[in-house]
């Protein structure tokens with residue numbers, strides 16, 4: 702790393718740009734559901750609980766930050782989760798409301814091609830995945846691993862009881878067991894919900910120095 706400063710700007714993407722925030726594009730983003738990089742070792746329900754109030758933390762942001770010199774970190778993403786409870790930021794004590802995870806992969810891996818992803822939008826809109834490529838289910842509310850299934854329809858997946866209850870109130874009580882495939886029918890696209898932070902793409906640009914880094918050298922002088 703050259704030691705320069707990079708700035709991230711949060712920009713809304715709109716429905717037509719949602720594909721840029723999917724895992725295959727190695728996005729940096731704020732809010733919405735996490736676009737997981739690796740599929741092994743994802744943080745589970747207990748790792749994502751706030752250390753203060755024990756509620757699930759919400760995905761806050763992820764930064765794609767590969768280490769070019771490190772073969773084992775050809776892809777590297779940092780994930781930050783934050784408790785939704787404002788009071789948790791004022792309480793002292795161990796186990797805070799924030800937590801961070803790192804995920805990294807070598808260039809040759811089981812999930813992504815070795816070549817960079819296409820910069821063209823896909824021909825068909827890709828809904829946010831309900832499952833990892835491995836088949837493991839993701840929570841319908843927060844997009845974190847969802848090993849808990851709705852007891853009635855056995856199809857809706859959740860990280861834990863809080864999000865199962867939230868989704869039930871938000872409408873799963875009406876769609877549950879209505880037949881068809883929960884992966885593909887009325888609620889195919891998991892929408893935004895009050896648990897998630899608003900979603901933005903992070904565009905990263907090098908900082909423009911206001912003054913030359915070495916002020917003893919004036920590039921303007923003849």
Ligand SMILES: [Zn+2]
Pocket residue numbers: 751752753754755756784785786789798
């Ligand atoms: Zn909390």
Ligand SMILES: [Zn+2]
Pocket residue numbers: 757840841842843844845859860861864
């Ligand atoms: Zn969840």
Ligand SMILES: [Zn+2]
Pocket residue numbers: 851852853854855856857873877878
């Ligand atoms: Zn159900």
